[in-house]
Amino acid sequence: EVQLVQSGADVKKPGESLKISCKGSGYTFTNYWIAWVRQMPGKGLEWMGTIYPSNSETKYSPSFQGQVTISADKTISTAYLQWNSLKASDTALYYCARHYVHTGPFDYWGQGTLVTVSS
Amino acid sequence: EIVLTQSPGTLSLSPGERATLSCRASQSVSSSYLAWYQQKPGQAPRLLVYGASSRATGIPDRFSGSGSGTDFTLTISRLEPEDLAVYYCQQYGDSPRTFGQGTKVETK
Numbered sequence: 316e317v318q319l320v321q322s323g324a325d326v327k328k329p330g331e332s333l334k335i336s337c338k339g340s341g342y343t344f345t346n347y348w349i350a351w352v353r354q355m356p357g358k359g360l361e362w363m364g365t366i367y368p369s370n371s372e373t374k375y376s377p378s379f380q381g382q383v384t385i386s387a388d389k390t391i392s393t394a395y396l397q398w399n400s401l402k403a404s405d406t407a408l409y410y411c412a413r414h415y416v417h418t419g420p421f422d423y424w425g426q427g428t429l430v431t432v433s434s
Numbered sequence: 435e436i437v438l439t440q441s442p443g444t445l446s447l448s449p450g451e452r453a454t455l456s457c458r459a460s461q462s463v464s465s466s467y468l469a470w471y472q473q474k475p476g477q478a479p480r481l482l483v484y485g486a487s488s489r490a491t492g493i494p495d496r497f498s499g500s501g502s503g504t505d506f507t508l509t510i511s512r513l514e515p516e517d518l519a520v521y522y523c524q525q526y527g528d529s530p531r532t533f534g535q536g537t538k539v540e541t542k
Contacts, residue, residue: 350531359533360522360524374529412479414526418464418465419484420469420485422484
């Protein structure tokens with residue numbers, strides 16, 4: 316069974332750093348891209364970027380370039396999304412999702428990680 | 435960036451009725467790389483349709499997608515109570531991948 320299991324909810328203060336994770340199982344992790352999608356409270360879905368764990372090729376949305384870093388460790392089938400300095404506006408639910416080819420639909424999604432940034 | 439505009443914002447229907455959701459793109463979507471997702475409250479999105487008209491694995495045949503170029507439609511032929519959700523379209527042919535703002539399907 317294909318699964319993407321994300322790390323748990325986190326509460327941080329503005330200026331702190333954070334790295335959340337997404338572990339894939341039930342498929343060959345290096346054959347699929349992993350995307351990250353933001354959903355702010357009560358809002359829609361926004362694509363942040365995507366990584367190919369086989370060679371760590373990464374593409375970012377212009378809206379998120381320089382704001383976050385996407386990485387992956389193929390040895391443990393895990394992708395990451397990290398911030399160096401969080402802002403209150405980063406408060407959101409973050410999903411990971413896989414896609415087979417670079418131009419592919421997101422066919423499996425993680426359960427989401429809620430990040431709350433508050434002083 | 436391709437902007438996707440979904441209409442209506444909210445669709446109020448009774449079980450058994452037909453639902454027609456629209457997604458219009460600001461420019462032509464490459465090779466019909468258009469998907470539809472369903473998101474129920476408190477859940478992650480689920481892929482319904484890809485390639486504009488291909489149903490994803492396990493999706494009931496009451497869901498169908500159509501369209502090309504800049505105009506796409508998701509149709510639910512007979513609404514079931516479990517279909518109450520927000521539906522998003524997404525284009526995945528051009529970068530950045532973009533989503534529509536969503537259509538909420540609610541009980542009349």
